[in-house]
Amino acid sequence: MGLNKGWISALAGTFFLCVFLVSCEDDLNTTIGEGVIPGEPFISGRAEYDVFAYNRSSVAVQTNRLPLYQVGVYDDPVFGRREAIVTSQIAFQNLQGNPVFGNYSQDLEDLPEASRENDTIPENETVKEVLLYLPYQIVPGSSSDTDGDGVPDELERPEDRDDPNSDQDNDGLTDLEESILGTNPFDPDTDGDGINDADDEATLTNTFANAFALDSIFSRRLINNPNQQLIGEEFTLKVERSTFFLRNLDPNTNFEEAQEYLSNTNIPSFTEGNPLFEGTVTIDNEQIVTFNEDDPDTDENESLTINTELSLPPGVRVALDPQFFQENILDKEGDFELFSQSNLADFIRGLHISIIPNNEDLMILFDLLQANITIIYEFDDFVVDDDNPAGIIEKVEREFTLNFLQNVNNAVSGNAVNTFIDAPLPSDIIGQLDNPTENASRLFLKGGSGTFSELRLFNEDAEIANDIIADIRANDWIINEANLVFNVDRSRLDLNGGTIEPPRLYLFNAENNTPLFNVLAEPANLQSPLDQFLDYDGILERDSEERGIKYTVRITEYLNDIIVRDSTNVPLRLTLTSNVGIGAVQEAEATMGERVDLPLMNTINPLGTVLFGNNVLTEEEDKKLKLQIFYTEID
Numbered sequence: 001m002g003l004n005k006g007w008i009s010a011l012a013g014t015f016f017l018c019v020f021l022v023s024c025e026d027d028l029n030t031t032i033g034e035g036v037i038p039g040e041p042f043i044s045g046r047a048e049y050d051v052f053a054y055n056r057s058s059v060a061v062q063t064n065r066l067p068l069y070q071v072g073v074y075d076d077p078v079f080g081r082r083e084a085i086v087t088s089q090i091a092f093q094n095l096q097g098n099p100v101f102g103n104y105s106q107d108l109e110d111l112p113e114a115s116r117e118n119d120t121i122p123e124n125e126t127v128k129e130v131l132l133y134l135p136y137q138i139v140p141g142s143s144s145d146t147d148g149d150g151v152p153d154e155l156e157r158p159e160d161r162d163d164p165n166s167d168q169d170n171d172g173l174t175d176l177e178e179s180i181l182g183t184n185p186f187d188p189d190t191d192g193d194g195i196n197d198a199d200d201e202a203t204l205t206n207t208f209a210n211a212f213a214l215d216s217i218f219s220r221r222l223i224n225n226p227n228q229q230l231i232g233e234e235f236t237l238k239v240e241r242s243t244f245f246l247r248n249l250d251p252n253t254n255f256e257e258a259q260e261y262l263s264n265t266n267i268p269s270f271t272e273g274n275p276l277f278e279g280t281v282t283i284d285n286e287q288i289v290t291f292n293e294d295d296p297d298t299d300e301n302e303s304l305t306i307n308t309e310l311s312l313p314p315g316v317r318v319a320l321d322p323q324f325f326q327e328n329i330l331d332k333e334g335d336f337e338l339f340s341q342s343n344l345a346d347f348i349r350g351l352h353i354s355i356i357p358n359n360e361d362l363m364i365l366f367d368l369l370q371a372n373i374t375i376i377y378e379f380d381d382f383v384v385d386d387d388n389p390a391g392i393i394e395k396v397e398r399e400f401t402l403n404f405l406q407n408v409n410n411a412v413s414g415n416a417v418n419t420f421i422d423a424p425l426p427s428d429i430i431g432q433l434d435n436p437t438e439n440a441s442r443l444f445l446k447g448g449s450g451t452f453s454e455l456r457l458f459n460e461d462a463e464i465a466n467d468i469i470a471d472i473r474a475n476d477w478i479i480n481e482a483n484l485v486f487n488v489d490r491s492r493l494d495l496n497g498g499t500i501e502p503p504r505l506y507l508f509n510a511e512n513n514t515p516l517f518n519v520l521a522e523p524a525n526l527q528s529p530l531d532q533f534l535d536y537d538g539i540l541e542r543d544s545e546e547r548g549i550k551y552t553v554r555i556t557e558y559l560n561d562i563i564v565r566d567s568t569n570v571p572l573r574l575t576l577t578s579n580v581g582i583g584a585v586q587e588a589e590a591t592m593g594e595r596v597d598l599p600l601m602n603t604i605n606p607l608g609t610v611l612f613g614n615n616v617l618t619e620e621e622d623k624k625l626k627l628q629i630f631y632t633e634i635d
Helices: 175-181 322-328 341-347 462-474 556-563 618-623
Strands: 042-049 051-057 069-076 080-088 126-135 234-242 271-282 315-320 350-357 362-366 372-383 392-403 406-408 411-413 416-422 442-446 451-457 478-487 505-509 537-542 548-554 572-576 585-589 595-599 608-612 626-634
Touching: 051 442, 069 350, 069 416, 080 362, 126 322, 234 315, 271 315, 315 322, 350 362, 442 572, 462 556, 478 556, 478 608, 505 537, 505 548, 572 595
Parallel strands: none
Antiparallel strands: 042 626, 051 451, 069 080, 069 362, 080 350, 080 416, 126 315, 126 372, 234 271, 234 350, 372 392, 406 411, 442 451, 442 608, 451 572, 478 548, 478 626, 505 572, 537 548, 585 595
């Protein structure tokens, strides 16, 4: 692809201060404070300053110890294709090694018959089924009643969200009535007995799976329909045994620090044996339900009702190869391989999980803290009771759970690594990366092993910038608000049919990795990440067609620290974020082997965008990156 000359400004060299005083006709510029200090009314104004910014590339990012892991393929129209594979250790639940299957340890079972009690017979534990569970991410609030109409969100279609008296299934009961009764507002005959819910006097409640709005599923097919969730979409899931040993501690630090793994580590090639699963999976947004067992002593058939404690949120649930777990888990009872968690991690070094899209591309984010493997097995149990005083052998079924990652004392235990296989960036983007002396015409932001930007307020030359700061300080302005405005380059994003736009930007201090806002100034809102730190903003502003227009990042306190409190005007780093409330960073590899710190929430984000920089053409002046200062001064 050829270089677009429209992206290169004819202006180069020193960047000058441009200050615009705005007339009092605007709301922001009306006189305030008149009458408070007689004869000295305050006036307000606005000033705009240049911002020096350039693009940088992240060759690889640290991808172990993440909150979410990317699995699948996403084909970004601007930045190209990424394939993501996750490799994770498996772990005993609560990290308790040397597990006992059945009732008795293998040592007791192995005793000669004359030396053991009658009930300690060989139990012949046999795997019946092994189920892998990978939960989808759920849209925050989709399992609650966000509009307060008495009907849970998962029981309302978006078009009926504001009307509790709608009757979605036309069975004669309103959605609110069905919510109270415990019947399904999407099914006129909840219990399937041929009688509409409104006429059925014996409808069992809690017999249907709730549906949820899914999140963190990406595909180019969502570009023109971002609210679509790809329900019913099919993909191929592949699970393989890994022979790559994931160290928990780094030998280069005398095993005192956690081992870091980068996204370009060659892990997926380390496989052994046939896949534990390779087959088709269909995306479903309904709960994975487990029904109660029927109690023969009651008239009610409990097997028709859902066990809410055992039911699971929507997710991938597939059967893995039972023979693998028979040979490597149950048959190893009492052996060295299962004696401890570290022994298990060395014996079964991990599992590779990958997705092959059946239609173009598909990328899903999974939380491995919530994922697990359930081994369902049966064993021989020696039972002595009044009916069988001599004892009989009965088959008993039991479950054993293996986890991936676990939260132990508020710390993640275990190790999992994301491998990113990225297509080369387009040549015109490569040509605008890693030049710290050139003010960029466009800013390219891509999550994960992608691109980010570095900014310097006022000027790239520290002395010139300090002179500008001194001039502002001499004006004795009261700075009411300071904004960085990043306009979206719509022509570039729409060039190849559009892209899924990242909802938020994260700008932070590149020297100490701290945010530019006071995390204590706003209470945390756990309902949705986009509801947090709204004073800081950084949220994508859209037009009537839901296309991105701009991001506004407020840095008022940060600028006041520089102007009023004489803080240093340090370089800033601009990335994407999936949750601005999480500012933790991990190391990434930039060009020439340089290590830089990038946010966790940028690493897990597969999206990308293009913004206008400061060095734009004359006809693009209204789109250029600028620092806006709204101030008050004494007239």
